[in-house]
Amino acid sequence: MKNVLSLIDDDREAGVFRVNRRLMTSEAIFDLETERVFSTCWLYVGHDSELPRPGSFLRRTVGGRPLLLVRGTDNAVRAFFNTCPHRGATICREDAGTSRAFRCFYHAWTFDTSGRLVAVPDEVGYGPNFDRGTHGLTTPAQVDDYRGLYFVCYDSRTQPLADYLGAATEYLDLILDQAPTSMQVIRGTHKYGTKANWKLLVENSLDGYHGSSLHETYFDFVRGTGGGRNTAALGRGFVLDLGNGHTVKEAPAGWARPIAYWEPVYGVDAKSEIEQVRADLVARHGEERAARMADHFRNLLIFPNLVINDVGSLTFRQIEPKAADYFETVAFAVGPQDESPAQRGRRLDSFLTFLGPAGFASPDDVEALESCQRGFAAREVEWSDVSRGMSRTPGSHDELQMRTFWRAYIALLAGEPIPEPVHEIESRGTL
Numbered sequence: 001m002k003n004v005l006s007l008i009d010d011d012r013e014a015g016v017f018r019v020n021r022r023l024m025t026s027e028a029i030f031d032l033e034t035e036r037v038f039s040t041c042w043l044y045v046g047h048d049s050e051l052p053r054p055g056s057f058l059r060r061t062v063g064g065r066p067l068l069l070v071r072g073t074d075n076a077v078r079a080f081f082n083t084c085p086h087r088g089a090t091i092c093r094e095d096a097g098t099s100r101a102f103r104c105f106y107h108a109w110t111f112d113t114s115g116r117l118v119a120v121p122d123e124v125g126y127g128p129n130f131d132r133g134t135h136g137l138t139t140p141a142q143v144d145d146y147r148g149l150y151f152v153c154y155d156s157r158t159q160p161l162a163d164y165l166g167a168a169t170e171y172l173d174l175i176l177d178q179a180p181t182s183m184q185v186i187r188g189t190h191k192y193g194t195k196a197n198w199k200l201l202v203e204n205s206l207d208g209y210h211g212s213s214l215h216e217t218y219f220d221f222v223r224g225t226g227g228g229r230n231t232a233a234l235g236r237g238f239v240l241d242l243g244n245g246h247t248v249k250e251a252p253a254g255w256a257r258p259i260a261y262w263e264p265v266y267g268v269d270a271k272s273e274i275e276q277v278r279a280d281l282v283a284r285h286g287e288e289r290a291a292r293m294a295d296h297f298r299n300l301l302i303f304p305n306l307v308i309n310d311v312g313s314l315t316f317r318q319i320e321p322k323a324a325d326y327f328e329t330v331a332f333a334v335g336p337q338d339e340s341p342a343q344r345g346r347r348l349d350s351f352l353t354f355l356g357p358a359g360f361a362s363p364d365d366v367e368a369l370e371s372c373q374r375g376f377a378a379r380e381v382e383w384s385d386v387s388r389g390m391s392r393t394p395g396s397h398d399e400l401q402m403r404t405f406w407r408a409y410i411a412l413l414a415g416e417p418i419p420e421p422v423h424e425i426e427s428r429g430t431l
Contacts, residue, residue, distance in 0.1 A: 004032075004414040008406055009383070012424060015391040017403050018383040021376045024197035029413070030324040037304050037412050038063035040155045041245075042164045044306040044318060045069050048148030049184040049337065051077060055098040055113055060330075061320055062152060067140070068092050068102070069150060072113040077145070079152050080115050080137035091137075095189075102137075111137050147176050148183075167421075168246040171300045175310055178259050178293050179336035180280060185316070186348065190331040192357045194366050196373035198305065198319050198327035202405055204365050205307040205317060206249060206299050208237075208397040209388065214368055218360035225265035237296070237396035239389075241421040245303025245408025249396040253297050255312055258347040259336070260294040266346055273342060301401070303408055313350035325373055331355065390424055400424065 009018040023029055046058045051071040058069040059082060066082035068091070084091050089106040101118065103110040110119035115137035123130065142153040144161040146169065151161055158164065165172070176183050194201065204210070237251025256263035260278035262271050281290035300308040307317040314334045321327045333351040335344065354361045375381075386406065389398025408418045 005410060008410045010403075010407065012390065015387060016385075017387045017390060017399075017406075018385055019406055020382055021379075021384055022382075024199060024373065025324055025376050027324045030321065032413055033409075034064055034321075036415060037409065038154075038321070040153070040158055040412065041304055042142075042144075042151040042153045042158065042161055043304075044302065044316075045079060045150045045152055047150070047183070047185045047316075047332075047334075048077070048145070049182065050096070053098060055100055057092065057097060057099060057102075057113075059092050059095050060318075062318075063154065064321075065140075065154070066090060067152065068137075070113050070115075073100075074114070076114075077150060078113075078115060079140055079143045079150070081140070083138075084109055085117075085135050085138065109135075115139065146172065164244055165302070166244055166246070167240075167242040168244075168248070168300065168302060171242075171248050171250075171298060172302075172308075174289075174293055174298070175300075175308060175314065175334075177285065178281070178314075180284065180338065182337050183334055184337040186333040186335060186344070188333070190357050191328060192362075192366070193322075193326060193328045194369055195326055196369040197324060198321040199405075199409070200369040200372055201317075201319055201327065201329065201365070202301065202305065202307065203386075203402045204369060205309065206247065206301055206401040206405070207399070208249060208251070208299075208395075209399070210368070211397075214364050215361050217364075218354060221360065225263070239394050239396055239398060239400040241400065241404040241423070243421045244418050245405060246301060247303075247401040247404035248298055248300045249401050250292075250296050250298040251396040253295050253311075256350070257294065257297075257312060258339075258343055258350060259314075270342065270346065273340065277339075277343070299401075301405060303405065309355060312354050313347050315351060315355050331357075394424070 007020040007023055009016060043063045045060055045062055045067060046069050050058055054071055054073045054075060056071045060067050060069065068080045068082045069077065070080065071077050082090055082092055084104040084106065086104065086107055086109050089104055091102045091104045101110050101112050108121050109117060112118050117132040117135045140152040140154055141156040142158065144151060146161060146165055237249060239249040241247055253261050256265050260274045260281060262274040266274065278290065278294050281293055297311045305319040309315045309317065316332045316334055318330045319327055333348060335347045353359050356362060386399045386402050389400055394400040407422060411418050
């Protein structure tokens with residue numbers, strides 16, 4: 001596609017950044033991003049805690065491909081394309097479970113947890129040259145993990161995962177180190193569809209500007225519980241371009257956090273336990289780092305489509321595009337594996353109340369994004385403005401984080417390397 005770069009207007013001297021709305025409506029763009037973004041970037045699949053024992057498996061759709069993530073009998077974690085090498089049928093048709101083998105329902109070809117073909121009905125019918133070893137399950141070009149977060153990449157030429165994550169690992173560590181042992185994806189999945197372009201949810205997940213207007217009902221609820229005493233500080237944080245399209249915004253916590261920021265909504269009885277959790281954080285990480293973990297919100301994008309919202313609760317969002325005007329979201333609550341039942345209850349309540357599909361925030365967000373998509377039908381209005389904060393040191397209510405995403409996205413769409421981190425006039429600042 002010619003002139004892809006013209007679909008972003010990035011004039012840093014004038015302090016103007018605009019996005020052409022064709023990027024949210026064109027099926028040709030959707031096909032191009034499938035090839036140049038989702039076929040070349042590292043994409044999140046799942047967490048180690050979701051595979052608790054040998055034979056555990058997950059079925060996921062990642063970058064448009066059906067995948068299986070499996071812990072083998074040798075305890076190694078592997079990813080396979082969930083398609084039978086015989087005729088293409090989906091082999092595993094359950095979302096998760098435990099199995100010693102995977103048997104295709106169509107012709108009963110059977111594979112073990114390492115992907116080897118171990119049984120073929122009437123194998124002699126294929127003749128003496130049939131080789132099971134060449135008919136095993138296919139693995140993506142690259143599979144790797146960072147501290148139990150498993151990713152795949154469909155392009156062997158893409159840099160290793162550790163290099164791809166780069167500076168984003170500082171923020172992954174702030175999340176993963178909250179647990180005294182290990183973090184856990186809590187059992188249960190939220191999955192919902194949105195009639196809008198997937199990139200709108202990337203923007204929305206990082207956007208602090210809409211909070212006080214779109215989520216006013218939730219802010220009123222928080223204040224009604226005697227909490228939210230620090231809500232005004234949400235705009236005083238910082239935003240950073242972390243390289244490779246990854247970006248983060250961090251700000252003082254606006255309301256209660258189970259790890260470990262007490263407010264009256266949790267009840268007086270919870271205060272001593274949350275104070276003990278905080279004391280444990282200080283003992284393990286020191287006062288300064290513990291304060292960042294406990295007292296700050298952060299929204300982290302691992303480019304292109306993994307959003308980690310470490311806010312009132314900790315949520316992983318996988319965004320899976322389906323068409324130019326439709327995507328699906330799979331969301332998981334995450335927390336320390338060994339936290340008490342009371343802490344787990346507070347965590348899940350916080351997760352459901354704000355970011356759950358029927359919570360205060362997510363339905364508002366879905367309605368806003370679908371409203372935007374409907375508005376894009378006015379094709380005479382070509383551009384969306386993402387300029388907020390370009391002419392000052394951006395805070396967490398500004399839009400550097402969205403510009404970081406768009407700069408990486410448009411470079412890949414044009415077949416060019418992702419640019420080095422852009423430092424408009426932003427700085428880490430102080431919290």
